[in-house]
Amino acid sequence: xxxxxxxxxxxxxxxxxxxxxxxxxxxxxxxxxxxxxxxxxxxxxxxxxxxxxxxxxxxxxxxxxxxxxxxxxxxxxxxxxxxxxxxxxxxxxxxxxxxxxxxxxxxxxxxxxxxxxxxxxxxxxxxxxxxxxxxxxxxxxxxxxxxxxxxxxxxxxxxxxxxxxxxxxxxxxxxxxxxxxxxxxxxxxxxxxxxxxxxxxxxxxxxxxxxxxxxxxxxxxxxxxxxxxxx
Amino acid sequence: xxxxxxxxxxxxxxxxxxxxxxxxxxxxxxxxxxxxxxxxxxxxxxxxxxxxxxxxxxxxxxxxxxxxxxxxxxxxxxxxxxxxxxxxxxxxxxxxxxxxxxxxxxxxxxxxxxxxxxxxxxxxxxxxxxxxxxxxxxxxxxxxxxxxxxxxxxxxxxxxxxxxxxxxxxxxxxxxxxxxxxxxxxxxxxxxxxxxxxxxxxxxxxxxxxxxxxxxxxxxxxxxxxxxxxxxxxxxxxxxxxxxxxxxxxxxxxxxxxxxxxxxxxxxxxxxxxxxxxxxxxxxxxxxxxxxxxxxxxxxxxxxxxxxxxxxxxxxxxxxxxxxxxxxxxxxxxxxxxxxxxxxxxxxxxxxxxxxxxxxxxxxxxxxxxxxxxxxxxxxxxxxxxxxxxxxxx
Numbered sequence: 001x002x003x004x005x006x007x008x009x010x011x012x013x014x015x016x017x018x019x020x021x022x023x024x025x026x027x028x029x030x031x032x033x034x035x036x037x038x039x040x041x042x043x044x045x046x047x048x049x050x051x052x053x054x055x056x057x058x059x060x061x062x063x064x065x066x067x068x069x070x071x072x073x074x075x076x077x078x079x080x081x082x083x084x085x086x087x088x089x090x091x092x093x094x095x096x097x098x099x100x101x102x103x104x105x106x107x108x109x110x111x112x113x114x115x116x117x118x119x120x121x122x123x124x125x126x127x128x129x130x131x132x133x134x135x136x137x138x139x140x141x142x143x144x145x146x147x148x149x150x151x152x153x154x155x156x157x158x159x160x161x162x163x164x165x166x167x168x169x170x171x172x173x174x175x176x177x178x179x180x181x182x183x184x185x186x187x188x189x190x191x192x193x194x195x196x197x198x199x200x201x202x203x204x205x206x207x208x209x210x211x212x213x214x215x216x217x218x219x220x221x222x223x224x225x226x227x228x229x230x231x
Numbered sequence: 232x233x234x235x236x237x238x239x240x241x242x243x244x245x246x247x248x249x250x251x252x253x254x255x256x257x258x259x260x261x262x263x264x265x266x267x268x269x270x271x272x273x274x275x276x277x278x279x280x281x282x283x284x285x286x287x288x289x290x291x292x293x294x295x296x297x298x299x300x301x302x303x304x305x306x307x308x309x310x311x312x313x314x315x316x317x318x319x320x321x322x323x324x325x326x327x328x329x330x331x332x333x334x335x336x337x338x339x340x341x342x343x344x345x346x347x348x349x350x351x352x353x354x355x356x357x358x359x360x361x362x363x364x365x366x367x368x369x370x371x372x373x374x375x376x377x378x379x380x381x382x383x384x385x386x387x388x389x390x391x392x393x394x395x396x397x398x399x400x401x402x403x404x405x406x407x408x409x410x411x412x413x414x415x416x417x418x419x420x421x422x423x424x425x426x427x428x429x430x431x432x433x434x435x436x437x438x439x440x441x442x443x444x445x446x447x448x449x450x451x452x453x454x455x456x457x458x459x460x461x462x463x464x465x466x467x468x469x470x471x472x473x474x475x476x477x478x479x480x481x482x483x484x485x486x487x488x489x490x491x492x493x494x495x496x497x498x499x500x501x502x503x504x505x506x507x508x509x510x511x512x513x514x515x516x517x518x519x520x521x522x523x524x525x526x527x528x529x530x531x532x533x534x535x536x537x538x539x540x541x542x543x544x545x546x547x548x549x550x551x552x553x554x555x556x557x558x559x560x561x562x563x564x565x566x567x568x569x570x571x572x573x574x575x576x577x578x579x580x581x582x583x584x585x586x587x588x589x590x591x592x593x594x595x596x597x598x599x600x601x602x603x604x605x606x607x608x609x610x611x612x613x614x615x616x617x618x619x620x621x622x623x624x625x
Contacts, residue, residue: 061528061618085616086532093530104525108241113233120235122530131232167530 007073008171008203009035009058014067014077016053016226027053029226030067037170040197040204042214045223051207052175054223058205059098059173060091071095072170093122097164097172101179103156105148105163111135112144115162124167134162138192154185161192165202172196174206178213190216235535239542242515253511254551256504257597261555263497265593266566266583269559271490273584274577277421278482281578282475284422286364287332287448288457290473291322291464313443314470322447325463327455332360334446335435341405351405353428355435355444364450365424373398373415380433385415389425402428409438421580501597504551505604512544512608516615524617533613540609541602548601552594559585 016028028050035041035058043051056062057069060076060083068078076091077083083091105114115131135141138158143151148159157177164172174193178186190213196202197217208214220231243250293312316333323331335355342348358379362368371391376383386396391413396402401410411430419425436442449464451457457474464472516523523536531539559566563583571577 056618059528085527089527089530089532092528096528098525098528100525102521104522106238106241106522108244109233109238113237113241116232117238117526118529119232120238121526121532121535163529 040217042217049223050226097169101176257551258555260500265559269585277578327460355432384411537613544605552597
């Protein structure tokens, strides 16, 4: 996928409304923003401010109630179009890598197998040897045959990062990647993300409560009441 | 890299006890099913073999219950009725008859047999006609009697093994305090003959103090009208004619009721095991809901997840099935002994005959039923939405 003008993601008036009985919750309220290729963008904000909802929409994990989203110039959402699970999955596996607060490593698989897991379902051409290369790059080559239960939280998140990158995504979405880590490990993960952005040119969209981590990105957006405010 | 099979296999290892218990359930139902199918085949084969090895197709005996008579002939028994030996002469001339042999069956209580004593079955046979009826008999040691009044015995394979007899040994006829010299030991035939002790007819008549016989075995000429011969034999006074084809049909009818019952139990056991499979896989899917959602964020399609969960079911059912079949092969002899204790009449030889065809059929049934059981949990897993799994994130 090649961006026509260097724009990776473009959202216009993205809105997400949830209904709980008769109550209507406006989790996201007409957010518009543009993310360029190679950017490191952080979203901050209190709980319930809509940052995760926005990242879910940007990462094609959900359909918006209103608004439009273009991915590298290609229209994904818009004009009332609702994408099914299969279509969303096809987009996700081509474009995105995801990391989460809780790592979600499979406890019975080794570090190497966890990283290789996405390749069991979808494999982009030219990713041979990517598992070992990424684990080496993230300093995990000596832990390849360990089980997740035998490594630290920081190492688990490194494995989750390697897993997210194994199919060479264009955009890495990180939802509270250091939420379960201490300060030292958080800083290590922050450095890794920064290096991936600087050296590999990876576009990173991150949600965090950690101001120090948020400042690592070149761009910070604050979320309040479902609206986005660029700092 | 890692295959879907490896992922499924390792998923099952997460809850080892639960997986093991489910496997045991499938294994037991597979064991029951394969043993039952083996019995179904083995019993009929053994019965056919027993009847073929009788060497004759018709028996003439004193009037009484035909089932009792047939069982007596096949298995030995007490409370025998007798017929005159002269009746042989009136049968041998009939045009349909090929060969005829008179037999005296005697059952003596042997206090030294088994734990609390047991019945020792003796067949008084005519050395001139009986061996011709059983041309397939082979001797492990020795041979037939020297003359038709000799105090000699030929022992079936199991009878000799049980009493640890060799040719030249003397055996004591229980109740009668008469000794017979063992002159021959037969090879195993897989029939009731293996447990029988044969003596010359005249000798056994002398020992028993009876100058009559219990049975006349008749071999019908090839292509002769057996029904016509039966009708003619019924004209003889106070006899009944037993055809082994009828005996077989009657026994199979009696056995079929038991077979239906056991088959029902096997099906119920199979269904219970499959409910266990559904429960195990469904629980596993519910526990891994978040993880399945994450697999979908990584690019797994609903069909991929469906196949992954289905593979888990397949691994469970195939391994449980194979283990159950292995157990059935391993304990076939034990099943044989148990079935023999339960059944009123059991033919000789292998009663639970399991072969590769039955093993494959059972495995196929277990796997197909297992895969059907796995459809619902796999479908549920395929429907998990990634967003549901990560909503708790913040």
